[in-house]
Amino acid sequence: MPETEVKATISKSTGLPRKRFYRARAHSNPLSDSHFPVPISPSQFDYSLHYPQIFPSSDQVDGSRKVQFADIGCGFGGLLISLSTLFPETLMIGMELRDKVTEYVKERILSLRVTNPGQYQNVSVVRTNSMKYIPNYFEKTQLTKMFFLFPDPHFKEKNHRRRVISPFLLDEYAYVLKPGGVIYTITDVEELGDWMKSCLENHPMFEALTEKELEADPVVKLLSSATEEGQKVARNGGQTFQAVCRRIVPSDQTS
Amino acid sequence: MEEAEVEVESNRDNVEVAPALIAVHPDQTSVAVAVGPDLRVFDLLSGSAASLVDECGAPFHKDSIRAIRYGPRGKLFVSAGDDKTVKIWSTESWRCVCTVSSEKRVSAVAISEDGCHVCFADKFGVVWVVDVPGSDGHVALGDRKPTPLLSHYCSIIPSLEFSPDGRFIVSADRDFKIRVTNFPKKPLNGAHEIQSFCLAHTEFVSCLAFVCSPECPQGLLVSGSGDSTVRLWDISSGVLLDTCVVAAKAGLLESNGEAEEHSHAVTDLCTTLNGSLIAVAIQSLQGIVLLSCDVSAQTLSVSKVVSILGEAFVPTSLGFCPHEGKLWMVTGVSSLPSCNYPSLARVRVISGIDVEQEPVVVGDDKIPGREKLLETLQGSASVDESAFLAAAEAVKTAMCNLLIKKQYPSDNRESRKKTRNDRKLKN
Numbered sequence: 177m178p179e180t181e182v183k184a185t186i187s188k189s190t191g192l193p194r195k196r197f198y199r200a201r202a203h204s205n206p207l208s209d210s211h212f213p214v215p216i217s218p219s220q221f222d223y224s225l226h227y228p229q230i231f232p233s234s235d236q237v238d239g240s241r242k243v244q245f246a247d248i249g250c251g252f253g254g255l256l257i258s259l260s261t262l263f264p265e266t267l268m269i270g271m272e273l274r275d276k277v278t279e280y281v282k283e284r285i286l287s288l289r290v291t292n293p294g295q296y297q298n299v300s301v302v303r304t305n306s307m308k309y310i311p312n313y314f315e316k317t318q319l320t321k322m323f324f325l326f327p328d329p330h331f332k333e334k335n336h337r338r339r340v341i342s343p344f345l346l347d348e349y350a351y352v353l354k355p356g357g358v359i360y361t362i363t364d365v366e367e368l369g370d371w372m373k374s375c376l377e378n379h380p381m382f383e384a385l386t387e388k389e390l391e392a393d394p395v396v397k398l399l400s401s402a403t404e405e406g407q408k409v410a411r412n413g414g415q416t417f418q419a420v421c422r423r424i425v426p427s428d429q430t431s
Numbered sequence: 432m433e434e435a436e437v438e439v440e441s442n443r444d445n446v447e448v449a450p451a452l453i454a455v456h457p458d459q460t461s462v463a464v465a466v467g468p469d470l471r472v473f474d475l476l477s478g479s480a481a482s483l484v485d486e487c488g489a490p491f492h493k494d495s496i497r498a499i500r501y502g503p504r505g506k507l508f509v510s511a512g513d514d515k516t517v518k519i520w521s522t523e524s525w526r527c528v529c530t531v532s533s534e535k536r537v538s539a540v541a542i543s544e545d546g547c548h549v550c551f552a553d554k555f556g557v558v559w560v561v562d563v564p565g566s567d568g569h570v571a572l573g574d575r576k577p578t579p580l581l582s583h584y585c586s587i588i589p590s591l592e593f594s595p596d597g598r599f600i601v602s603a604d605r606d607f608k609i610r611v612t613n614f615p616k617k618p619l620n621g622a623h624e625i626q627s628f629c630l631a632h633t634e635f636v637s638c639l640a641f642v643c644s645p646e647c648p649q650g651l652l653v654s655g656s657g658d659s660t661v662r663l664w665d666i667s668s669g670v671l672l673d674t675c676v677v678a679a680k681a682g683l684l685e686s687n688g689e690a691e692e693h694s695h696a697v698t699d700l701c702t703t704l705n706g707s708l709i710a711v712a713i714q715s716l717q718g719i720v721l722l723s724c725d726v727s728a729q730t731l732s733v734s735k736v737v738s739i740l741g742e743a744f745v746p747t748s749l750g751f752c753p754h755e756g757k758l759w760m761v762t763g764v765s766s767l768p769s770c771n772y773p774s775l776a777r778v779r780v781i782s783g784i785d786v787e788q789e790p791v792v793v794g795d796d797k798i799p800g801r802e803k804l805l806e807t808l809q810g811s812a813s814v815d816e817s818a819f820l821a822a823a824e825a826v827k828t829a830m831c832n833l834l835i836k837k838q839y840p841s842d843n844r845e846s847r848k849k850t851r852n853d854r855k856l857k858n
Binding site for chain 2: 337343379
């Protein structure tokens, strides 16, 4: 594409990044060994880089405040932006595999921080493969919420193993979630919805929230309304399928 | 970890060579060597080669064997590899009592402390478990279907170990991670409760071993990696206790401190005695490094470097016999493209592995089993030494190809995407 003029990737009027300059395919290959920096262990995660106002320098990271919400496959950041003001005292992070999309979310957060002083300081994004590196970012029982909104369905049966919710990966998600912590999943693909629900319900470390609990949780409504994907599904009059479970301590185990 | 762009080697060997492996029976009643698809066992009690019996007939494995091991009680022996089968043998009759089919090639095996479960890891990172009831090995179990136990997403697992108290199963992968999982009472339902992750290595983790002592019966974990270090861990918490930069300490680095990238990976580890000494094999080192582990201080230090003089011997696999205080080593490879021999193997022994004694490389004439053992395990009593340097290089390249992520230069990234469907639709 010939560049005859400088394209303004950030809109002058809103200060927000213009999505068309951050277009990427909806699908990214989770099997490819892309190269991006990954912390060797959770203690190497740079809080002062992601939350500079809260941790002005690396010395002030004392470990008392840690990331508690993780949006896995955060896409263009819709959910994170909504959660940031709903839970202003909680640190949260989005994880996204596609680099252009991650750049978009970074720009979005940076501009929101400028236009709304004091807000959006608790949210950040990182480009990473969450299927391989979750234990590198989060310590045991660190998170209180994990989100999997409209994950890639990987329709072909031979590709089911690439799904971000699987019996194996749930072991890792259970490891980083505190007992009582909640995992939220939603999709517009019915088969995937059934799959995620059954994986969660069959896993010994997760149990489904009751109807009452779902109604009482303010986050549940955001699942279908806060993101681009969710809004697109609503526009097209599609149905969504959610599965929300709590991390539990199985009765026959000690910790 | 940093992003780095390195030129892709244009002459990657298409032939996958497999290193020779050795395992020693806990009571030293037999020694086994695997080279390529060949499984060779020498019975030290009878002083002759053991005849392996399997319903499917020889060759027992149709492709390179990648893992062999004796069960902790010495009743079972397991071999598995690129032919996607896991064979469980009785060490008394040397009959194959059970063959397990795997969907993918197998990279590691482990046997539970009570001998009732055999676990194996496939190249996609899934660890499978199969139960072997009545594990005295007399009853033929036929073929069994494995069930999945746990998984390291898309990562090859070169090493699998049970903790000495049987509570945990430890799996190490090529993405620098070590996962410690609670081994449940009903493993066939999967092992879902992760105890900890041991994270600090900066390259693939190739080998694991446990150091135990009376004051620490649950054991401390020792791991060796492509980053040339051996690390000591507390597996309950995942905490790193100590790091030993073995290649540097063994004087392997060049005088200007530069090392050829990835040339000093730790390839195998073996705990000896009550665990106070650990034998370490490193790529390019003609010999072994003996590390001493202080269990109460929780530290590692280099005790001795034992060189093998007189021949180019870079061990590819180690095995220790506690009763006799002997370290068995093998070097070799499944096949060398340029060589006349289809496979090579050379066995050596070091005796005197003790804090008080001096380790001595045992001559061929003094080795247990003597010439007959060498003939059986090596394929011949004497070996052409010139081939061994080439063999060591081939093994090093194969290990890098398998365990180190390929780095693709960014300049031709667009041309590599040419065949992608969404690129084809443009213009």
